[in-house]
Amino acid sequence: MASQRDRGKAYMEEADKALKRFALFSSSQKYEDASEAYTKAGNCFKVAKAWAEGGGAFTKASELHVKLGSTYDAANAAQEAANCYKNVNPEDAISSLRQAAAFLTELGKFKQIGRIHKDIAEIYEKEGSYDEAVENYVQAADYFSSENNKSSANDALQKTAFLLTTTRGSADPSVENFARAAKIFEEVATREGGREGGREREGGSETETWMMEGSSRWTRRPRFADPSGSSPPPSLPPSLPPPLLPYRAVRTGLQMGLGALGK
Numbered sequence: 001m002a003s004q005r006d007r008g009k010a011y012m013e014e015a016d017k018a019l020k021r022f023a024l025f026s027s028s029q030k031y032e033d034a035s036e037a038y039t040k041a042g043n044c045f046k047v048a049k050a051w052a053e054g055g056g057a058f059t060k061a062s063e064l065h066v067k068l069g070s071t072y073d074a075a076n077a078a079q080e081a082a083n084c085y086k087n088v089n090p091e092d093a094i095s096s097l098r099q100a101a102a103f104l105t106e107l108g109k110f111k112q113i114g115r116i117h118k119d120i121a122e123i124y125e126k127e128g129s130y131d132e133a134v135e136n137y138v139q140a141a142d143y144f145s146s147e148n149n150k151s152s153a154n155d156a157l158q159k160t161a162f163l164l165t166t167t168r169g170s171a172d173p174s175v176e177n178f179a180r181a182a183k184i185f186e187e188v189a190t191r192e193g194g195r196e197g198g199r200e201r202e203g204g205s206e207t208e209t210w211m212m213e214g215s216s217r218w219t220r221r222p223r224f225a226d227p228s229g230s231s232p233p234p235s236l237p238p239s240l241p242p243p244l245l246p247y248r249a250v251r252t253g254l255q256m257g258l259g260a261l262g263k
Helices: 004-020 028-047 051-067 071-085 090-107 110-127 130-146 150-164 175-191 248-261
Strands: 208-213 217-222
Touching (some): 004 051, 028 051, 028 071, 051 090, 071 090, 071 110, 090 110, 110 130, 110 150, 150 175
Antiparallel strands (some): 208 217
């Protein structure tokens, strides 16, 4: 019995032959036959974990769908190619995902484009390219927001805020990025419908908040306390996202930061 990889190669040969076939009146039929064979080849290569060959087969299928005017099918095939390339060639995976996003833009499928940018961001993050990851998480959040998908938008924004304050890679954990991250956490909290409450002190109504001290220290004080108080509370490690408001999203960011410090 032939292996899945051998079957994939056979389908590739079938597709190539279909493309060489003479068409008297219309070439659409041979394109349809070839795209179907390339797709079958790609699926066989996926089962065999022949990722590079699978990516190539799906890419050829996508190109033929473009010739047939099937933009949505072209986008799906490009995404399938990216799923294969993720395992062997991140750059090719990103290229295929961007191609899929371009196809989907024509169709107005913004939620799917948001997912694609999230996928791109995750690839960049895994490769240590944090600036590019931030850019694509922001784009993902914008596309999700345009479709009123608040949960997915918030997730992408929180990832953005964390990467803005990480000490790893090329992302700059500067004061400006801390401030930007804090604004993102505040935006997320507002989207989630307000805060759960910054912890109220016993017997009083003073609510705690986080304030900036100097250039890199974040300390917790009563909101209306004198900034020059004589006994400031302990400060956060400077590499953590600065929670200006004690919202649920801010706590999530802090947990993410603590997890990163522990690695």
